[in-house]
Amino acid sequence: EPTELTGLFVEKPPENVVAVSGTDVTFIAKVDSTTLTRKPTMKWLKGKWMDLGSKAGKHMQFKETYDRNTKIYTYEMKIIKVVPGDAGGYRCEVTAKDKCDSSTFEISVEAAHQDTQTDILSAFKRADAGEDEGDLDFSALLKATKK
Numbered sequence: 001e002p003t004e005l006t007g008l009f010v011e012k013p014p015e016n017v018v019a020v021s022g023t024d025v026t027f028i029a030k031v032d033s034t035t036l037t038r039k040p041t042m043k044w045l046k047g048k049w050m051d052l053g054s055k056a057g058k059h060m061q062f063k064e065t066y067d068r069n070t071k072i073y074t075y076e077m078k079i080i081k082v083v084p085g086d087a088g089g090y091r092c093e094v095t096a097k098d099k100c101d102s103s104t105f106e107i108s109v110e111a112a113h114q115d116t117q118t119d120i121l122s123a124f125k126r127a128d129a130g131e132d133e134g135d136l137d138f139s140a141l142l143k144a145t146k147k
Contacts, residue, residue: 008032008040008094008101010072017107019082026078029092029103033071040096042075046088052077084109 011030044052063076093102
């Protein structure tokens with residue numbers, strides 16, 4: 001078991017992320033391996049324990065790159081086309097022999113903004129507000145609904 005909790009992360013995912021349903025979102029963590037005797041292992045977890053590595057596929061993609069000059073490992077977790085089920089608490093955990101570091105973050109998912117607003121606007125436009133197209137005329141809308 002790693003004994004020492006160290007600041008291995010030089011960059012962590014932001015603590016709170018709002019993702020829009022249907023879009024892709026990428027999380028990045030960077031680890032400085034200068035003081036490490038071996039390559040670090042990175043785990044992305046959801047909730048208390050679910051190892052997301054097992055979920056790699058079309059919906060979740062994981063990438064790891066290494067920069068020889070800076071000795072920095074960059075780890076990426078990408079969620080393709082976020083769904084409401086992706087919301088929740090996440091953790092990325094890096095371990096290297098006797099060192100470890102972890103970082104928690106929260107994802108909330110909001111619906112894409114094309115829902116109710118546009119319906120109301122198109123209803124206004126259909127009601128035909130007279131000469132002045134740009135103006136939203138409530139009386140015209142009321143007349144239209146009474147017919």
